[in-house]
């Protein structure tokens with residue numbers, strides 16, 4: 372089956388304080404699939420994700436070389452190129468962090484927050500998008516009667532799904548997840564893995580994981596880090 | 605460290621704590637004692653509301669209380685927006701190198717002796733104010749502008765600290781959603797620093813009320829309740845300074861203990877407010 376390449380890195384190298392973390396990584400990620408990145412901790416998996424949404428740029432003394440291209444509007448675009456707006460990029464490339472990080476506000480406001488940042492004011496649009504995102508993240512049934520409760524009062528698994536919903540509310544084309552289940556119990560982790568499979572229809576997912584078995588079931592492709600140019604399944 | 609050494613250390617530290625604590629209480633007792641002639645007459649409260657007219661035997665400190673309050677509030681009014689803006693620039697908005705540099709400058713500013721501000725005010729600001737308004741060189745306005753400068757570094761550093769305490773994970777979240785620096789500041793950092801900002805304001809107010817030198821040098825020291833920013837005014841602190849050389853036995857001299865007690869109580873209230881704020885700060889959200 373022919374599938375488009377959504378993300379492509381070319382000779383990507385990265386260092387913190389002169390310590391090379393990533394060395395000439397050239398990888399391709401197919402559109403609407405789940406790619407897992409596995410490997411021991413401290414090997415540069417999180418750092419690799421940060422190069423895909425440029426979130427490393429505020430880290431002092433860090434540097435990157437090589438290229439990252441993502442297919443937007445039908446053509447591959449260099450995300451570090453001049454024409455690329457940082458805000459625009461991050462709205463199309465969502466991210467979920469290792470530890471759930473809801474903001475100290477209500478469940479509804481947490482999900483609506485990216486819309487607020489994007490300047491969307493229409494009440495109906497906001498309501499619809501919040502509900503859709505919560506449905507997609509499998510959280511709607513659990514929270515629909517208490518949308519005004521603080522997001523911080525949810526359980527760990529619910530908080531992480533809240534963060535997934537928040538990342539989904541702008542309908543991103545790519546979703547990066549950095550060990551999204553590592554701080555959760557097995558049951559909550561299973562719920563999240565299952566919902567990731569359902570998200571494939573709408574976006575390209577890259578999931579970092581520390582455990583190979585965990586992602587084997589849901590991933591279409593697995594890349595093993597440290598990356599040496601051949602390890603691929 | 606042996607048990608014995610540890611016990612000694614503990615005793616030493618405890619006695620240091622007790623000493624400083626009891627000195628504070630002792631000073632208060634001392635002021636009460638010396639202010640007693642005024643207090644025992646039962647007119648401590650009339651003292652707080654009456655005017656200062658020694659010839660008529662009236663030693664009310666109302667004008668000085670008004671002077672202190674107006675000066676401190678005016679200083680705060682000028683200083684707060686400046687400090688908040690500075691703190692936002694240093695913590696978020698500015699380019700990295702400039703932010704670092706500016707923070708160092710502000711830290712340095714906390715160490716400048718007050719008398720320097722007084723001199724600068726006297727030779728630069730006072731003539732300027734007089735030129736612009738035609739009067740009011742030595743006035744609330746001049747004094748409060750310099751006071752604003754004096755208390756700004758304290759507030760800036762306090763605000764910066766409270767911005768720094770906003771959890772990293774919140775900021776990452778906003779960055780990852782494509783939020784701008786200004787949005788991050790407005791929607792996440794400021795709302796989560798309200799307690800820290802309130803504590804900074806309270807501390808600065810305490811400094812403003814307690815400052816003596818700027819008021820003494822720049823406010824003109826006239827004893828009356830000021831009606832405009834260009835009026836001269838005397839604060840409780842300058843009053844204490846100015847009456848000090850007078851006759852020790854006179855009631856006039858003793859009235860300054862009423863000033864002391866008032867200042868003391870006011871500062872105590874501010875400290876309690878800060879305590880309350882810090883208490884809330886530590887409570888989980």
Ligand SMILES: Nc1ncnc2c1ncn2[C@@H]1O[C@H](COP(=O)(O)OP(=O)(O)O)[C@@H](O)[C@H]1O
Pocket residue numbers: 387388392411412413414415416417418419430
């Ligand atoms: N902000 C940073 N500054 C300096 N070094 C960092 C920073 N973040 C990560 N590192 C280092 O880079 C290496 C890779 O980190 P990371 O990408 O988080 O690995 P992983 O996600 O695979 O566990 C680690 O050795 C880590 O210590």
Ligand SMILES: [Mg+2]
Pocket residue numbers: 413416417418549
């Ligand atoms: Mg990691």
